[in-house]
Amino acid sequence: MTFTHRLIASLLTLSAALAAHAQAQAQQAQAQAQSAGAVPVKAAACAACHGPEGKSTQPAVPILAGQTSRYLYLELRDFQEGRRKNDLMTPMVAGMSRDEMRELSDYFAKQKPPPQTFAADAAKAKLGKAKADETLCVMCHMTGFSGQNEIPRVAGQHYEYIVKQLADFKARTRTNDAGNMTSVASTLSAQDIENLAHYLVGL
Numbered sequence: 001m002t003f004t005h006r007l008i009a010s011l012l013t014l015s016a017a018l019a020a021h022a023q024a025q026a027q028q029a030q031a032q033a034q035s036a037g038a039v040p041v042k043a044a045a046c047a048a049c050h051g052p053e054g055k056s057t058q059p060a061v062p063i064l065a066g067q068t069s070r071y072l073y074l075e076l077r078d079f080q081e082g083r084r085k086n087d088l089m090t091p092m093v094a095g096m097s098r099d100e101m102r103e104l105s106d107y108f109a110k111q112k113p114p115p116q117t118f119a120a121d122a123a124k125a126k127l128g129k130a131k132a133d134e135t136l137c138v139m140c141h142m143t144g145f146s147g148q149n150e151i152p153r154v155a156g157q158h159y160e161y162i163v164k165q166l167a168d169f170k171a172r173t174r175t176n177d178a179g180n181m182t183s184v185a186s187t188l189s190a191q192d193i194e195n196l197a198h199y200l201v202g203l
Contacts, residue, residue, distance in 0.1 A: 040103045045092065054108040059118075059160035066113035071152045072105035075176075083176040118159045120202040128199025131192050135184055145203055155203035162197040 043054075046064070050056045054064030064072065078084040080093040080101075093101070132138070140151045147153035154162065168174035169185035170193070188196070 038107070040100070040107050042096070042100055042104055043107060046104065046108075049088065053111040055111070055114040056158065057114075059158045060164065061158070062161050063113060063157055064108040065111035066156075067108055067153050068147045068149060068151070069102075069105040069109035070149045071147060072108055073101050074150055076101040076105065078176045084174065113153075113156050116156050116158075116201055118201050120159070120198045124195045124198035125202055126199075128192075128195035128197070131188070131196055132199060135187065137184075140180065145200060154200050157200060159197045159201045162200055163193055166193045166196065 046054065049058065049061050050064050051058075051061075054067070056063045075084060076093050076096065077098075079086060079089045080096065082090075138145070140148075141154060142148050142151070145153065145155040165174065166181075166185050166188065167190075169177065169181040170188060172182055175182060185193075
């Protein structure tokens with residue numbers, strides 16, 4: 001191989017290396033941009049009540065972090081279409097697009113649920129577990145009450161929020177559940193609801 005051929009080969013190798021380096025830098029920059037933009041714009045408004053990353057510290061406001069994406073999306077849609085009512089949530093979702101709902105739902109579903117600070121009563125939690133077993137709650141909510149698809153995660157949810165939702169299902173003031181929860185809740189006493197909440201909050 002002549003000197004000229006060697007020089008051309010070297011230049012071609014250098015050019016390929018530079019191109020590969022430039023491509024790697026571009027991919028890294030794109031990944032960083034995607035990471036930086038991973039938090040949906042509308043999540044900032046959610047944080048006012050639900051906390052950063054959906055980790056609510058307000059007992060009456062649900063924890064969104066770690067909730068199933070499908071459930072979150074359906075609830076946002078139900079608030080928008082009037083199947084579920086809340087004086088704060090209804091105006092929040094009024095102008096939200098389906099894509100924005102999905103983006104928010106996917107974002108919160110990817111967050112890690114915060115540890116609970118509520119001190120559950122062990123005796124009530126034991127009774128709550130027995131009632132959960134009796135009513136076959138895990139058939140829908142899954143083992144560990146981690147939820148699936150449109151069935152919500154209730155493990156580690158706020159005590160006050162759990163009590164309120166079960167009471168609302170029982171009273172039929174919340175009915176966006178295709179009848180499943182209203183049917184189950186109708187069999188629960190006020191004490192059952194309290195016991196279940198003590199059990200679920202500690203999971």
